[in-house]
Amino acid sequence: DAQRLSESDPNAKQLGYVEDASKVDKGRYSNYAAGQECSNCSLYQGQPGDDAGGCTLFGAKRVAAHGWCSSYSNL
Numbered sequence: 001d002a003q004r005l006s007e008s009d010p011n012a013k014q015l016g017y018v019e020d021a022s023k024v025d026k027g028r029y030s031n032y033a034a035g036q037e038c039s040n041c042s043l044y045q046g047q048p049g050d051d052a053g054g055c056t057l058f059g060a061k062r063v064a065a066h067g068w069c070s071s072y073s074n075l
């Protein structure tokens, strides 16, 4: 899926993006809190039930609904 953001994408790496929020490096990203994931981040553009959706930080690439990155926001 070329339109899906890869964890190895340089921009993804810079923000510590992971496809599975349970795999966040909690030592490195102390702002992570249990329950946070792309699907409940205010920058996520996907619809409920989608397994992936857009993120305003990653242009045309879709992020995993259960993913996470260090720019997570619930504001």
Ligand code: SF4
Pocket: 017, 037, 038, 039, 041, 042, 043, 044, 045, 054, 055, 056, 057, 063, 067, 068, 069, 070, 071, 072, 073
């Ligand atoms: Fe996921 Fe939010 Fe990070 Fe975008 S900003 S990758 S929706 S946690």
